Amino acid sequence: MNERAVFSGSGPGARTRDGCSVALYEQSPYLDELQDCGLTLGPASSVLDLGCGAGRLTRPMLESSALVTAVDNSEAMLRAVPVAAQTVLSDIESLHFGRTFETVLLASGLINHPELDARRAFVDCARRHLPIGGSFLLQRQDPDWLRNAEAGDSGRTGAVMIHVEAVSRAFPLIAMTLRYQLGDDVWRQSFSVVSLSDVDLESLLSAAGFDAFEWRGRKRRWLSAIAR
Numbered sequence: 001m002n003e004r005a006v007f008s009g010s011g012p013g014a015r016t017r018d019g020c021s022v023a024l025y026e027q028s029p030y031l032d033e034l035q036d037c038g039l040t041l042g043p044a045s046s047v048l049d050l051g052c053g054a055g056r057l058t059r060p061m062l063e064s065s066a067l068v069t070a071v072d073n074s075e076a077m078l079r080a081v082p083v084a085a086q087t088v089l090s091d092i093e094s095l096h097f098g099r100t101f102e103t104v105l106l107a108s109g110l111i112n113h114p115e116l117d118a119r120r121a122f123v124d125c126a127r128r129h130l131p132i133g134g135s136f137l138l139q140r141q142d143p144d145w146l147r148n149a150e151a152g153d154s155g156r157t158g159a160v161m162i163h164v165e166a167v168s169r170a171f172p173l174i175a176m177t178l179r180y181q182l183g184d185d186v187w188r189q190s191f192s193v194v195s196l197s198d199v200d201l202e203s204l205l206s207a208a209g210f211d212a213f214e215w216r217g218r219k220r221r222w223l224s225a226i227a228r
């Protein structure tokens with residue numbers, strides 16, 4: 001399998017190594033993802049938010065009085081995370097925090113990384129930061145969208161207009177360039193991903209020490225699993 005990670009971006013402001021615009025994520029709305037995946041957090045629940053970006057999901061978890069540790073490898077993103085969270089500048093792959101959390105979250109389709117070693121490293125990171133019985137929640141890219149999206153398709157999240165500028169498929173890789181517009185600002189992000197089926201992800205997690213799989217959310221993008 002010839003897998004190669006390709007990430008780049010353009011547009012105003014700072015960008016992360018995977019081509020995300022910091023300003024875009026700072027202004028992107030929370031879309032009730034945590035309700036969609038059925039995450040319920042009691043007061044003082046501990047959560048590790050991997051690839052937290054500007055804290056779009058960190059913020060509502062803090063509002064539930066959870067204790068959130070937010071991890072990203074972009075300093076500029078972490079500066080936008082609410083100060084109530086503990087922030088950690090690190091690659092997910094090399095994070096060894098030396099403690100466990102009740103819940104680990106890996107959102108935003110990071111798991112669709114084109115390199116199998118990276119996917120394994122993300123899942124291993126989740127496992128080593130959970131006790132037996134701890135919960136892992138991960139969000140994949142929608143397999144139907146990856147299969148069917150065509151150049152020219154448009155949609156929006158909140159006020160952000162999203163346009164597919166280019167897409168090419170060379171199994172198992174899908175390469176895309178998306179254009180985001182918010183007001184007069186325009187950003188582009190190019191990336192390659194692999195589409196992950198239910199079986200792909202359950203096998204990956206099972207090999208890393210998880211079971212009790214449950215698919216969640218309107219488009220079955222969320223997988224919850226328990227550390228065994």
Ligand SMILES: C[S@@+](CC[C@H](N)C(=O)[O-])C[C@H]1O[C@@H](n2cnc3c(N)ncnc32)[C@H](O)[C@@H]1O
Nearest residue numbers: 016051052053056072073074077090091092108
């Ligand atoms: C698409 S953004 C999503 C941020 C946030 N989860 C959200 O839903 O708004 C992905 C974030 O993951 C971070 N990221 C990507 N790969 C990473 C890695 N290997 N280690 C740490 N952070 C990573 C990027 O810097 C970026 O901030």
